[in-house]
Amino acid sequence: MSFRHVAIIGLGLIGGSIGLAVREHLPGVTTTGYDNDPDVRRRAAERGLADRICESSIEAVAGADLVILCVPVGAMGEAARALVPGLSPDALVSDVGSSKQATGRMLAEALPGRAVIPAHPVAGTENSGPDAGFATLFYHRWCIVTPPEGADPAKVAALVEFWRALGAMVDTMGPEHHDRVLAVTSHIPHLIAYTIVGTASDLEEVTRSEVIKYSAGGFRDFTRIAASDPTMWRDVFLNNREAVLEMLDRFLTDFAMMREAIRASDGQTLFDLFTRTREIRRSIVAIGQDDARADFGRKHNGDG
Amino acid sequence: MSFRHVAIIGLGLIGGSIGLAVREHLPGVTTTGYDNDPDVRRRAAERGLADRICESSIEAVAGADLVILCVPVGAMGEAARALVPGLSPDALVSDVGSSKQATGRMLAEALPGRAVIPAHPVAGTENSGPDAGFATLFYHRWCIVTPPEGADPAKVAALVEFWRALGAMVDTMGPEHHDRVLAVTSHIPHLIAYTIVGTASDLEEVTRSEVIKYSAGGFRDFTRIAASDPTMWRDVFLNNREAVLEMLDRFLTDFAMMREAIRASDGQTLFDLFTRTREIRRSIVAIGQDDARADFGRKHNGDG
Numbered sequence: 270m271s272f273r274h275v276a277i278i279g280l281g282l283i284g285g286s287i288g289l290a291v292r293e294h295l296p297g298v299t300t301t302g303y304d305n306d307p308d309v310r311r312r313a314a315e316r317g318l319a320d321r322i323c324e325s326s327i328e329a330v331a332g333a334d335l336v337i338l339c340v341p342v343g344a345m346g347e348a349a350r351a352l353v354p355g356l357s358p359d360a361l362v363s364d365v366g367s368s369k370q371a372t373g374r375m376l377a378e379a380l381p382g383r384a385v386i387p388a389h390p391v392a393g394t395e396n397s398g399p400d401a402g403f404a405t406l407f408y409h410r411w412c413i414v415t416p417p418e419g420a421d422p423a424k425v426a427a428l429v430e431f432w433r434a435l436g437a438m439v440d441t442m443g444p445e446h447h448d449r450v451l452a453v454t455s456h457i458p459h460l461i462a463y464t465i466v467g468t469a470s471d472l473e474e475v476t477r478s479e480v481i482k483y484s485a486g487g488f489r490d491f492t493r494i495a496a497s498d499p500t501m502w503r504d505v506f507l508n509n510r511e512a513v514l515e516m517l518d519r520f521l522t523d524f525a526m527m528r529e530a531i532r533a534s535d536g537q538t539l540f541d542l543f544t545r546t547r548e549i550r551r552s553i554v555a556i557g558q559d560d561a562r563a564d565f566g567r568k569h570n571g572d573g
Numbered sequence: 574m575s576f577r578h579v580a581i582i583g584l585g586l587i588g589g590s591i592g593l594a595v596r597e598h599l600p601g602v603t604t605t606g607y608d609n610d611p612d613v614r615r616r617a618a619e620r621g622l623a624d625r626i627c628e629s630s631i632e633a634v635a636g637a638d639l640v641i642l643c644v645p646v647g648a649m650g651e652a653a654r655a656l657v658p659g660l661s662p663d664a665l666v667s668d669v670g671s672s673k674q675a676t677g678r679m680l681a682e683a684l685p686g687r688a689v690i691p692a693h694p695v696a697g698t699e700n701s702g703p704d705a706g707f708a709t710l711f712y713h714r715w716c717i718v719t720p721p722e723g724a725d726p727a728k729v730a731a732l733v734e735f736w737r738a739l740g741a742m743v744d745t746m747g748p749e750h751h752d753r754v755l756a757v758t759s760h761i762p763h764l765i766a767y768t769i770v771g772t773a774s775d776l777e778e779v780t781r782s783e784v785i786k787y788s789a790g791g792f793r794d795f796t797r798i799a800a801s802d803p804t805m806w807r808d809v810f811l812n813n814r815e816a817v818l819e820m821l822d823r824f825l826t827d828f829a830m831m832r833e834a835i836r837a838s839d840g841q842t843l844f845d846l847f848t849r850t851r852e853i854r855r856s857i858v859a860i861g862q863d864d865a866r867a868d869f870g871r872k873h874n875g876d877g
Contacts, residue, residue, distance in 0.1 A: 548774075
């Protein structure tokens, strides 16, 4: 492993999981951690999310050869500027944000002349905060590394090696392509889920209690995603606007066609779509990107 | 238990699960089963989905005091007409369809003068067919009974008792209200999921392989629902058109507001929605209608 000391800035779901995964897989590597919130720092220390929880990011990054920013995309620039006084000249700075053009720009501006290679582990749960992380979060999940032009190949390779050591599979691509891919595989699904959960909770003809009781018909799947961290997701949408709006309009065009098929009682159009979407599910399960068990392996024994 | 002999017409996920659940919970009750598809009948016999698999629905319902139609909504009328010659005069006929105004009308037309009480167990998985059913599918799930006007209260009570015996909780309501409730908790979520999976698989800028690989960012949740039985779902939309279109337009109105918030970089509107949707998730988990474990309890060990 090229890195001896990893500093983690932001100790929520992703930052905490990185700390726990490093301890499990890279016992020779030291971790330091920092979070702006004193309650999070205290809880992170209790859980041992890093070997040492520091009282400032300057202290946390001192001596680190890899610094990973795990804060919401909108806070990335400020977090990067804050740690500059402690940063070693040859340290590599990376992040885990879901909007790679934006974080690449923010980090480059905040850290002129420094080695910056943004990355994005495509992994998570609906939980957030210092209690949410676990060491196996990145197992068999993709991490996308988006090296800027002119990035040092040795540093790119080291970052790839780091993520592989935590159990992830790694791809590299340009930040613009990343943002389009994630708009469709992550950002639009989240926006849809948040919106339909909001719609359902605002209805007058159907009570909120009914929506909750009868949610097993499909709605509950959307509520999991719609329970994700609000700050993180606000920042994703504000910082991947173009790709999100582009994919959103594709979805709306297709949705209008389905609406018209229902209005016109055009069963064939509905049946054709419903048939071909099964194949995508099969492929996702086949490559191990979702649980092969029915219903995601949810319990069916009455205890939730 | 008021019923001695339950006939199950249609041996897919729901019909098969009823048969297995009756065997587990009501050992004194005989079950017979029938399916139009000879391959399904053969597999149903191998799995023991009913005590006896019959070669016609007339034979299956002979002597039954409860007949449950577990076929797609669009096939309900024909399936009901076909079994009339075998039906006992005092048998209760019910169904499990997701569009209760439509199945109520179809069964009343097909079975004039007979006791008909439609019902809908709000339970399922993405799998279908004779291999998909299991005995605990209805545990701690709601079954909605929609008695027509003038239904015999004793027969309603018997049907409620039957579903409770299989582990379900039971509510009764009018079919019109049911159809509105399910439009929002089940039908619109399915239509959205089918549509976005279709949109993603049709993109040119993002390959299908990328959509599949990076699906863990949220998209894979939608693919589970979009793998549901195409015939069943086509029929649901064709037979609950008004409520679906009404709820669909509410969703589209809200979605347009979110689109505008992104376009205008209005982070506050996004944050406000993303914050209040968490509460619904908490309530669903609190009443045991979803798995309390993160990520639905999906495995995070690299084997899918």
